[in-house]
Amino acid sequence: MYGMVNNAVRGLVIERYGDSGWATVHTQAGAPANFAPMEPYGDEITYALVGSIVKSFNADAAVLLHELGVYWIDKIATVHYAEMLSATGTTFVGFVKNLDHMHARIRVNFPSYQPPSFRVLVLPDQRLQVDYYSDRPGLMPFVEGLFAALARHFKQRLVIEPVADDTHGMPCKRLLMTVEPLSL
Ligand code: HEM
Incomplete structure (x- = not known):
């Protein structure tokens, strides 16, 4: 998926678990710390990040994915793509x-x-x-x-x-x- 999706995962983790939480997650997933938003990355990276959050923080995968959907709308779409949403x-x-x-x-x-x-x-x-x-x-x-x-x-x-x-x-x-x- 495009880097902006992985960056949304990163944003959610930093909001919840701070920079050190993100360091744990991306290191364990074998993923970079930052993603170029407009570059494509293999889907396995996104899945590895989610798996790593579940493991690191004993999170429920379904709850986490639901929260990621909410985060995408509340913190990304309505903030950076407001015009596109209203159109x-x-x-x-x-x-x-x-x-x-x-x-x-x-x-x-x-x-x-x-x-x-x-x-x-x-x-x-x-x-x-x-x-x-x-x-x-x-x-x-x-x-x-x-x-x-x-x-x-x-x-x-x-x-x-x-x-x-x-x-x-x-x-x-x-x-x-x-x-x-x-x-x-
Ligand atoms: C507001 C601006 C939005 C942008 C810029 C955007 C862009 C993207 C991008 C870049 C991807 C990754 C796909 C890939 O890399 O192959 C994606 C995936 C996805 N988008 Fe959007 N999107 C937006 C809004 C939405 C909304 C409002 C919904 C649904 C309510 C939605 C549903 C999804 C889903 C479910 C995926 C995951 C891919 C899949 O299911 O196969 N998106 N979107």
């Missing part, structure tokens, strides 16, 4: 429907990247069915953290229900989402 959508549902379009538009900056893809369907009961397509295993808790923080950004309350893989025949991970105004 992509002004409501949570509108934004999620445009996510593929957004990742496609920034391909020019990340020529060799492999962004995920999200197919969105509004069900008759108004729940959202979101299908997440990716070649990378195990990132569902990251995706849930991203959506949870995005909903808060749009001042909406989100309830996510994961759908078991064997209930649909699609090569994706499926989520059902109920979106309501935060004041409800």
Whole structure:
């Protein structure tokens, strides 16, 4: 993944465990201390960093990935990409429907990247069915953290229900989402 993703992992670790925590994590993962944000790195580096955090701090991998999703929205996307976020959508549902379009538009900056893809369907009961397509295993808790923080950004309350893989025949991970105004 591009260096900016690994730098987000680094930012989260430094926020939680300080510089010495990061030194432990990247050394144990055999990864550099810093990443060039616009350069691609092998996915195994990102997975090794996550594995190293889990081991070093006895963290739960799913909780950590969820927190990383929240960190990406709260500390990176809304701070450094605010314009892109508002151009992509002004409501949570509108934004999620445009996510593929957004990742496609920034391909020019990340020529060799492999962004995920999200197919969105509004069900008759108004729940959202979101299908997440990716070649990378195990990132569902990251995706849930991203959506949870995005909903808060749009001042909406989100309830996510994961759908078991064997209930649909699609090569994706499926989520059902109920979106309501935060004041409800
Ligand atoms: C705000 C600006 C954003 C930028 C600049 C951005 C950019 C990127 C980049 C560079 C990657 C790494 C892909 C690679 O190196 O092959 C990535 C991955 C990813 N992005 Fe985005 N992204 C943004 C917002 C979002 C949002 C809002 C979501 C979802 C709610 C999202 C979902 C993901 C996921 C799940 C991945 C992991 C890769 C995978 O699942 O295969 N991104 N993004």
